[in-house]
Amino acid sequence: VITVLCGGVGAARLLSLLQREATDFEFTAVVNVADDLVLHGLTICPDLDTVTYTLAKINNEVMGWGLVDETWRVNKELDKLGGQAWFQLGDRDLATHLYRTQRLAEGATKTEVAGELAAQHQVGLPILPVSDDHIATYLETDLGELSFQEYFVKHRHGVPVSKITFRGAEVATPTKEVLTALSTSEHIIIAPSNPLLSIAPILAVPGITDLLKARRQSIAAISPLIGGRALKGPADHLMSELGFESSSYGVAAYYGDLVGHWFIDEVDSDQVVRIEGLGATVTVLPTIMAEPTSASALAQGILSWLN
Numbered sequence: 001v002i003t004v005l006c007g008g009v010g011a012a013r014l015l016s017l018l019q020r021e022a023t024d025f026e027f028t029a030v031v032n033v034a035d036d037l038v039l040h041g042l043t044i045c046p047d048l049d050t051v052t053y054t055l056a057k058i059n060n061e062v063m064g065w066g067l068v069d070e071t072w073r074v075n076k077e078l079d080k081l082g083g084q085a086w087f088q089l090g091d092r093d094l095a096t097h098l099y100r101t102q103r104l105a106e107g108a109t110k111t112e113v114a115g116e117l118a119a120q121h122q123v124g125l126p127i128l129p130v131s132d133d134h135i136a137t138y139l140e141t142d143l144g145e146l147s148f149q150e151y152f153v154k155h156r157h158g159v160p161v162s163k164i165t166f167r168g169a170e171v172a173t174p175t176k177e178v179l180t181a182l183s184t185s186e187h188i189i190i191a192p193s194n195p196l197l198s199i200a201p202i203l204a205v206p207g208i209t210d211l212l213k214a215r216r217q218s219i220a221a222i223s224p225l226i227g228g229r230a231l232k233g234p235a236d237h238l239m240s241e242l243g244f245e246s247s248s249y250g251v252a253a254y255y256g257d258l259v260g261h262w263f264i265d266e267v268d269s270d271q272v273v274r275i276e277g278l279g280a281t282v283t284v285l286p287t288i289m290a291e292p293t294s295a296s297a298l299a300q301g302i303l304s305w306l307n
């Protein structure tokens with residue numbers, strides 16, 4: 001059994017690749033919830049939904065979030081009314097948020113709802129929010145403090161950031177399902193998700209980092225940066241803005257003694273010695289999952305580490 005720490009699209013692609021190529025293993029996804037928001041009274045969990053939709057093969061590949069064959073009639077009406085249409089909720093996607101919000105109002109936990117949605121979509125692995133408690137990312141920027149989705153969507157992650165906080169994380173508890181997964185799985189993989197925005201809020205939940213540090217040798221991570229650049233999203237410039245080197249080495253140094261093995265892209269082969277200097281072993285291979293040959297090379301590399 002392998003547990004994967006997940007943000008959104010990068011993690012979702014990794015999970016579906018592993019589910020396809022590493023059929024001798026069982027996977028559990030532990031997912032960030034600090035991007036979650038309440039809008040129009042609806043609880044929206046973007047990373048949980050991206051992982052669920054991708055594993056169910058109903059994700060929108062072009063956008064990287066939301067559902068395939070989506071229509072936008074509700075959002076267009078909302079825009080005409082002068083409502084909060086900047087965060088676009090598709091007509092099909094809305095059903096998920098309505099369902100989740102109703103179930104939470106009935107007293108279900110986020111974990112239970114994630115399990116119900118995964119079952120309804122016939123996803124073959126557990127998708128676990130890291131915590132059932134409220135955790136929310138806020139960013140100090142040149143425009144003042146912004147909530148995560150204001151920064152990410154409204155301002156297209158284009159405003160310089162000086163500080164990130166995960167409100168509520170310090171008093172949150174990991175769920176028992178997450179603690180069981182992290183302590184009983186043979187290996188843990190940190191997906192190539194944004195270290196500062198997607199993985200950090202998972203690590204900020206008390207208990208998680210200590211648990212990982214105690215088992216460094218069984219933890220691998222895939223660098224989200226290739227040649228110092230993120231394939232998608234703001235990971236590269238955020239690293240620089242917050243004083244870290246924007247490179248695979250910079251990400252490895254940021255995770256420090258949490259990670260025992262690194263998978264980095266071929267273009268970063270010159271960084272192997274520096275990463276080894278942090279006490280980790282390194283595999284160099286193609287890491288771009290959108291390209292089939294490169295994806296299968298990555299899967300083979302991960303499989304040889306698992307075996």
Ligand code: FO1
Pocket residue numbers: 007008009035044045046047049050065066086087088089093149152153
């Ligand atoms: N991302 C956008 O860039 N624009 C949107 O309007 C938007 C809406 C949206 C609705 C539901 C959902 O689950 C995700 C959505 N996303 C949107 C993606 C999301 O903001 C980010 O990709 C994640 O939070 C980062 O992992």
